[in-house]
Amino acid sequence: MNATTFEPVAARPAPVRTAGAAGWIRTNLFGDWKTGLMTLLAGGALLYVLPQVFGWAVLRAVWLPDYNACRVEGVGACWGVVAEKYRFIIFGRYPYEEQWRPLVATVLMLCLLAASCTRAFWRPWLVLIWVAILAAFFALMYGNVFGLSRIETDRWGGLPLTILLASLSITLAFPIAVAVALGRRSGLPAIRAFCTIYVELIRGVPLISVLFMASFMFPLFMPEGFSIDVLIRVLAGITLFAAAYLAEVIRGGLQAIPKGQLEAAATLGLSYWQTQIKIVLPQALAMVVPSIMNNFIGLFKDTSLVTIVSLYELTGALSLAINSDANWRPFKLEGYLFIAMIYFTFCFLMSRYSLWIEKQVNKGKAR
């Protein structure tokens, strides 16, 4: 008989560490040869590009408002254009000495918007605050009361105008959109037809043509001698345009409500409006919050189009500021980057807020 001696199998090596920084780099940057190659390529490109961008934007940049320094060969970005023109870019053609007024008005408006985004303010009296602050905004901007001089709306511009257009069109478009979305699903054929035609017509044409209509053709439609301020007309144009898109989003939410909900409501004896307000809309709106917020962000960006019909909001104010001054004209790109940053900040904040509010409205579903 052979004596078998116990020979243990050689111990397997410990598994590769996947935790910690080294582990993260191994799995995420050098997982296999393809990823490794990609890392080398992308990393190489970044290492080549980033220092150049950094050098242009920061190291070799000119920060002082001195256009002769900007013209020296080999100089990077000329941020001096922002240092020189920032008042004009942000407040447009508003009279220079009175620019504290749009500043206060904008800060008030921003506070109002920030407050409306927090839970503690979701009460009925928020409407009163909106009315009060809007009144204050117009009083400050337009003047003619409390000894403030009168500033016509064609002098308004820059950031205050952007924020005014965006916040007002968002608040006005929302109820219209809800009504139109309900109308498109109504049982009454005439109302359904009107709502469908409205939505499809508006969604079929670009915003510019709606703005052209509002600013050039509107006077043609009105009785002789009757006129509305161009700001209001453009605001109405943007609102109607945004409402059509928003209505489609909300309709998507309405379609997703199971039929049983409506039948249950009918069984309880709720009327049409009771059913919509208490049963359908709360569920439908909660479902489409991300799309609604995306729409709002799009609307905020779309306000830049009013430049084309000669209202000088942020984009228009920048062009006006730089085109009027031959010394600074070569440094338009820096100016554009500056306002791009302003737009980016607002839109990015809105998209972060959208994530938060999504969580809030879905609290009921969380387990």
Add this chain to the structure above:
Amino acid sequence: MSRKSPPRRKNWTWRSQALRGLVYQFFAIGAVALGVWWLAGNTMHNMQVRGIQSGFDFLARPAGFDIGESLYAFDSNHPYWQAFLVGLTNTLRVAVIGIILTTVLGVLLGVGRFSRNALVRGLCYAYVEFFRNVPVLLQLLMWYVFFTEALPAAAQAWTLGPLFLSKGGLSFPIPVWETGHLWGLYGLIAGAALAFAYRRWAFRRFEATGRPRSLFWVPLGLLFAMGALGWATGGAPAHFVVPVRGEFAIEEGGSLTPEFMAVLLGLSIYTAAFVAEVVRAGIQSVARGQGEAAAAIGLSQTQSMRLVQLPQALRVIIPPLTNQYLNLTKNSSLAVAIGYPDVVSIANTALNQTGRAVECIAIVMLVYLTTSLATSIFMNWYNVRAAIKER
């Protein structure tokens, strides 16, 4: 004894839903009709008072303005309707090329968000966040400034082989048309027919034997091989008009204007950020189990992607993708801000010259309505094809 259902009593009181419905609709129609009548009346009156003529007769008159770029010869003696046609072709040119570019870029970026490489993921995320959150008009203006001011003058143009990039735009060689090219074209047509026949045969063989054959690379090879064969038969003509550096401009060859490039790049890059998000949402919507099940029955990674995951993702992707295509087409109207002669900018010029505001804006709206409808009909057809085949 037959059971009778209780007689239906029409209840024409205010409590009857039918009656209320009728009344509401009656008022709605009345209000809309009154509104339209009032607006139309005002417009007629205003036009009379201001002496504005109306009608589309101006379309046949000479336009009296030149257009910077057009696909065919146009000068100021040509009638207005041809000017509008030039605008329309310019709009469609940007829209079609832009849609192709944005799809390629957007799909790459969307898929890149799932890369195992953190650097690629991060770059795609940064791209999407940056380009999505800056207004498209601003991006167009930035590209335009870049192309017209940051680039060197024609004399110091950047060159890459036969390509020249300068303030004057991008110049590139174009082939000279010869009869030999026609042979190449015949070859391509024959190749397409052959490829189609091969594909059908290969698919039938696959269904009969279960042995897969390449349904993509072989037909593609056939197509190009036949094209090359035809081209060689025609004598392989390969003469190009190469751009040369002139004193003030790059001469000869084909060229793209800075306006066109700014509009095209601006729109494609902006829309690609949205397409990337659409693609990402689509891929995310496919349940994880689908990929695992595909692996379990022995499909390779590529097969699983192509046969199982992608078809399901497409169903989620297509409707919002259509919206993005339509948005790109409609946003091409922003070209008016940087002077690219699209249909809106032509209409604007025509409006200023003739004063026919209603007609010009009506033409613009008609153009966009038709393009939007055509695109959405095509995409709906594709969507029906891609939808779940249910009983």
